[in-house]
Amino acid sequence: MKWRRIEEAFVKAxxxxxxxxxxxxxxSILLVIVIRGAGALSFSMLVETPKGGxxxxxxxxxxxxxxxxxxxxxxxxxxxxxxSLPIAFAVQQEYAGRRVASxxxxxxxxxxxxxxxxxxxxGFVIMVWMGIRACLLGGILVLAxxxxxxxxxxxxxxxxxxxxxxKEASYAMxxxxxxxxxxxxxxxxxxxIVTGVMLAFGRGIGDAASLLFTxxxxxxxxxxxxxxxxxxxxxxxxxxxxxxxxVQQRAYASALVLLIIVLLISLGSRFIGKRFARFAxx
Amino acid sequence: xxxxxxxxxxxxxxMRFAVIFANALAFLIGIVLVVKxxxxxxxxxxxxxxxxxxxxxLRGQFGLLPFLVGTVAVTLVAMVLSIPVxxxxxxxxxxxxxxxxxxxxxxxxxxxxxxxxxVYGLWGVIVIVPLxxxxxxxxxSDTTGYSLLAGGLVLSVMVVPVIVSVSTEVMRAVPVxxxESTIALxxxxxxxxxxxxxxxxxxxIFAAIILGFARxxxxxxxxxMVVGNVARIPxxxxxxxxxxxxLIANKYGEMMSLPLYDSALMLVALILLVVAACFIVGxxxxxxxxxxxx
Amino acid sequence: MPHISVRNxxxxxxxxxxxxxxxxxxxxxxxxxxxxxxxxxxTTLLKSLNRLIDLYDIVTVEGQxxxxxxxxxxxxxxxxxxxxxxxxxxxxxxxxxxSIFDNIAFGPRIHRMEPEQIARQISELEAHAPVDGxxxxxxxxxxEQGEEDQMARLVECYLRLAVLWDEVRDRLRAPASSLSIxxxxxxxxxxxxxxxxxxxxxxxxxSALDPIxxxxxxxxxxxxxxKYTIVLVTHILRQARRLADYVVFLYLGELVEHGPAERFxxxxxxxxxxxxxxxxxx
Numbered sequence: 001m002k003w004r005r006i007e008e009a010f011v012k013a014x015x016x017x018x019x020x021x022x023x024x025x026x027x028s029i030l031l032v033i034v035i036r037g038a039g040a041l042s043f044s045m046l047v048e049t050p051k052g053g054x055x056x057x058x059x060x061x062x063x064x065x066x067x068x069x070x071x072x073x074x075x076x077x078x079x080x081x082x083x084s085l086p087i088a089f090a091v092q093q094e095y096a097g098r099r100v101a102s103x104x105x106x107x108x109x110x111x112x113x114x115x116x117x118x119x120x121x122x123g124f125v126i127m128v129w130m131g132i133r134a135c136l137l138g139g140i141l142v143l144a145x146x147x148x149x150x151x152x153x154x155x156x157x158x159x160x161x162x163x164x165x166x167k168e169a170s171y172a173m174x175x176x177x178x179x180x181x182x183x184x185x186x187x188x189x190x191x192x193i194v195t196g197v198m199l200a201f202g203r204g205i206g207d208a209a210s211l212l213f214t215x216x217x218x219x220x221x222x223x224x225x226x227x228x229x230x231x232x233x234x235x236x237x238x239x240x241x242x243x244x245x246x247v248q249q250r251a252y253a254s255a256l257v258l259l260i261i262v263l264l265i266s267l268g269s270r271f272i273g274k275r276f277a278r279f280a281x282x
Numbered sequence: 283x284x285x286x287x288x289x290x291x292x293x294x295x296x297m298r299f300a301v302i303f304a305n306a307l308a309f310l311i312g313i314v315l316v317v318k319x320x321x322x323x324x325x326x327x328x329x330x331x332x333x334x335x336x337x338x339x340l341r342g343q344f345g346l347l348p349f350l351v352g353t354v355a356v357t358l359v360a361m362v363l364s365i366p367v368x369x370x371x372x373x374x375x376x377x378x379x380x381x382x383x384x385x386x387x388x389x390x391x392x393x394x395x396x397x398x399x400x401v402y403g404l405w406g407v408i409v410i411v412p413l414x415x416x417x418x419x420x421x422x423s424d425t426t427g428y429s430l431l432a433g434g435l436v437l438s439v440m441v442v443p444v445i446v447s448v449s450t451e452v453m454r455a456v457p458v459x460x461x462e463s464t465i466a467l468x469x470x471x472x473x474x475x476x477x478x479x480x481x482x483x484x485x486x487i488f489a490a491i492i493l494g495f496a497r498x499x500x501x502x503x504x505x506x507m508v509v510g511n512v513a514r515i516p517x518x519x520x521x522x523x524x525x526x527x528x529l530i531a532n533k534y535g536e537m538m539s540l541p542l543y544d545s546a547l548m549l550v551a552l553i554l555l556v557v558a559a560c561f562i563v564g565x566x567x568x569x570x571x572x573x574x575x576x
Numbered sequence: 577m578p579h580i581s582v583r584n585x586x587x588x589x590x591x592x593x594x595x596x597x598x599x600x601x602x603x604x605x606x607x608x609x610x611x612x613x614x615x616x617x618x619t620t621l622l623k624s625l626n627r628l629i630d631l632y633d634i635v636t637v638e639g640q641x642x643x644x645x646x647x648x649x650x651x652x653x654x655x656x657x658x659x660x661x662x663x664x665x666x667x668x669x670x671x672x673x674x675s676i677f678d679n680i681a682f683g684p685r686i687h688r689m690e691p692e693q694i695a696r697q698i699s700e701l702e703a704h705a706p707v708d709g710x711x712x713x714x715x716x717x718x719x720e721q722g723e724e725d726q727m728a729r730l731v732e733c734y735l736r737l738a739v740l741w742d743e744v745r746d747r748l749r750a751p752a753s754s755l756s757i758x759x760x761x762x763x764x765x766x767x768x769x770x771x772x773x774x775x776x777x778x779x780x781x782x783s784a785l786d787p788i789x790x791x792x793x794x795x796x797x798x799x800x801x802x803k804y805t806i807v808l809v810t811h812i813l814r815q816a817r818r819l820a821d822y823v824v825f826l827y828l829g830e831l832v833e834h835g836p837a838e839r840f841x842x843x844x845x846x847x848x849x850x851x852x853x854x855x856x857x858x
Contacts, residue, residue: 003688004470004473004656004686004688005470005656007470007472008470008471008472008473011370011472012374012378012472014370015370015371015373015374015378016374017370018366018367018368018370018371018374019370019371019374021367022367022371022394022439022442022446025439026390026393026394028405028409029397029401029402029405029439032404032405032408032409033401033404033405036408083300083303083304086296086297086299086300087297087300087301087303087304089297090297090298090300090301091301095294095297095298096297096301100301103305104301104304104305106563106566106567107304107305107307107308107309108304108308109562109563109566110308110559110562110563111304111307111308111311112562113496113500113558113559113561113562113563113566114311114500114555114558114559115499115500115501115502115527115554115555115558116500116502117500117502117527117530117531117551117554118311118315118500118551118554118555118558119311120530121315121530121534121547121548121551122311122314122315122551124534125314125315125318125548126314145307148304148307152304176286176287176289176290177290177293177294178289178290178293178294179286179290181293199396202396203396205398206396206397206398206399206400206401207398207399208398208399208400208502208503209399209502209503209527209531212531212534213534232400233398233399233400233503234400236400236401236403236404237400237403237503237507240404240407240507251404252404255400255401255404258398258400258401259397259398259401262396262397262398263393263396265396266389266392266393266396270389380633381633457670458631459666459668459670460670460672461631462628462631462664462666462670463664463666463670463672463764463767464672464682465628465631465659466626466628466659466662466663466664466666466768466777467659467660467663467664467682467683467686467767467768467771468655468656468657468658468659468660468683468686468687468771469656469659469686470656473686477672477682477686478672478673481672481673481674482673
């Protein structure tokens with residue numbers, strides 16, 4: 001009889017050790033980035049762009065990366081949203097047959113599972129074919145493709161959860177599919193939609209592999225869609241490799257800014273989701 | 283009235299277009315990559331490519347074996363390190379923790395999921411690589427720290443959120459009455475978890491692991507930063523490796539300079555696409571069949 | 577002395593009171609029925625007898641339950657042994673995700689019952705069999721048989737006791753989920769009996785079953801009470817009349833009345849009891 005209790009105590013100890021290990025890793029990541037990044041962070045770091053020379057420029061900040069990431073992620077989010085929302089509605093019962101819906105869901109799964117570097121390669125091929133060089137537009141397009149499956153799946157799940165009775169009530173009053181979709185389904189699903197957008201935004205701003213050959217890199221803030229653009233993840237990647245400490249500092253600062261943005265989005269999406277849930281009917 | 287119907291029809295048409303777009307995109311990516319990979323497949327046999335161990339584009343040698351082995355090795359190391367930790371954590375969260383604890387821990391796991399891979403890579407360079415270097419050197423190896431083990435360690439942390447959250451969800455879905463019946467027979471919570479809950483949820487847990495595996499397989503940047511990028515087949519975990527995604531990332535600049543180079547890299551991208559897609563689709567289908575939309 | 581004594585038992589889930597100061601003695605070797613309208617604490621009282629309520633998230637328990645003089649809510653009590661002594665049958669049968677054979681063998685296996693123990697258990701069962709002819713014919717070479725054979729005999733015994741043997745004898749290795757719900761409930765009974773409890777708790781054991789299966793279970797309970805103390809929750813008054821030797825009536829968490837079945841049904845003391853029995857409310 002004793003053995004069973006000892007076995008359970010032993011396993012419980014292992015469980016706590018496992019969770020402790022994960023907690024230690026998370027803490028370590030946050031601490032390392034915060035400590036090193038905070039040392040590098042200053043007002044000028046945030047608003048100046050790097051001066052003089054690509055990797056060797058000693059002074060300047062990471063404004064190019066911050067603004068660049070903002071442009072890329074916002075542009076990508078808007079585009080992805082415009083694509084994802086119709087897709088999410090389109091796979092619901094009133095618009096698509098069962099086979100079409102499940103086939104589309106499968107396609108979305110494939111797209112969701114595609115590694116981001118494959119998106120980058122694909123984007124690159126298309127851009128070469130169209131004769132465009134690495135630029136802001138390319139980055140936005142590729143990010144949009146990357147974010148679209150995430151958004152579409154999240155939207156689709158929350159839209160599906162809208163109770164059937166609610167939709168029936170609307171149809172019973174003579175509303176068309178479109179009217180029902182807008183008046184009721186969209187409103188019920190707003191918290192989930194907001195969460196989905198923020199989730200995808202967080203993914204988009206943190207992704208580097210897809211931007212490697214499609215967005216290029218630059219020390220300047222882009223003025224047109226066809227200028228190359230810096231991004232925070234690539235800023236970290238390119239600048240950590242150099243031996244020059246000032247440049248490395250920029251990498252740490254970029255990492256910290258990136259981390260803060262992502263954490264804010266994580267918390268923010270939960271908070272906003274709860275706020276908007278007031279309107280939804282359970 | 284007519285206007286309303288028209289609006290409805292137009293919007294339905296737009297939806298249909300969106301659906302076609304989504305489906306087409308998945309195919310399009312595959313087709314484009316296949317088309318770009320054709321030239322090299324025409325010239326070299328798949329066996330030469332997959333099992334050749336020399337990568338020397340200058341001389342037209344495109345042996346992918348070291349990279350394939352590198353990818354598989356780093357993914358396996360990550361899974362071996364990650365699976366026990368994840369399963370134990372998931373069992374605790376599902377079977378032992380109170381609801382309050384669960385609702386505190388799950389968001390934290392989500393945070394871990396949201397951290398960009400570059401940040402993981404940076405952490406890997408600052409923390410993991412020196413750690414591996416000191417451990418390796420104390421064991422007699424002459425490693426720089428940039429190694430298979432470092433890549434595996436970093437990757438294992440990256441897949442924790444996926445595996446833990448999906449596994450926990452699947453286990454929570456097991457009806458509470460089943461646990462009650464087992465506890466009522468006098469089983470401990472661990473015995474209940476091990477003999478009953480895990481058995482009931484094993485397919486979902488397997489799917490969770492596959493999802494983690496797929497994520498690890500396609501991960502580019504974090505691994506790239508800590509793994510050494512040397513195209514040799516590793517002999518020990520302290521040896522550097524060169525995974526497939528890193529190959530594309532590092533060499534894209536030179537792609538257009540040599541014949542067949544770009545085609546080779548596109549072939550690599552195609553391989554990544556096919557493998558990752560197969561795993562993820564397989565896992566998701568399993569989860570859907572279980573009634574979970576994870 | 578009664579087997580089970582409940583003393584000043586109060587249970588609350590969060591801030592919702594489920595049981596208020598219940599004190600009652602459950603008689604030995606009889607079928608006790610706990611009756612009352614839904615939501616009045618019947619299941620809570622039942623589950624408090626083997627501390628199954630411990631599994632709920634936020635639950636506060638005050639009072640004592642004495643089984644053979646030992647308060648089971650004492651923190652030093654051996655829960656595993658307690659639960660072996662007190663068996664439980666839930667409303668809907670939940671077969672373990674294993675074969676029929678393994679379902680029954682599960683209990684003995686986790687309690688690490690030795691072959692000699694199993695042999696002893698079987699011979700005791702045969703000696704005090706509730707009904708003759710219900711058990712397999714005696715075999716002379718019982719002691720020399722290996723552990724697996726002993727387990728097989730054990731499984732057969734309990735399947736016979738639950739009147740399931742004839743229906744499953746040729747598919748013992750089939751998954752338990754392939755049985756009908758009536759068979760599953762009898763399997764659950766056999767499973768609970770296999771750990772040799774002294775008390776059987778049953779939470780509305782026939783409410784999910786068809787009339788024929790229900791009648792089989794009721795018949796078994798009547799036979800089993802020779803060897804076990806049975807406590808049964810039911811909201812079907814007729815079932816209580818059919819089976820009970822002793823009745824406990826709960827209303828809104830309070831113990832209203834209790835007593836021997838004959839007296840309870842023919843001459844109820846409390847107005848609420850009278851109203852409930854005559855069907856004024858259910």
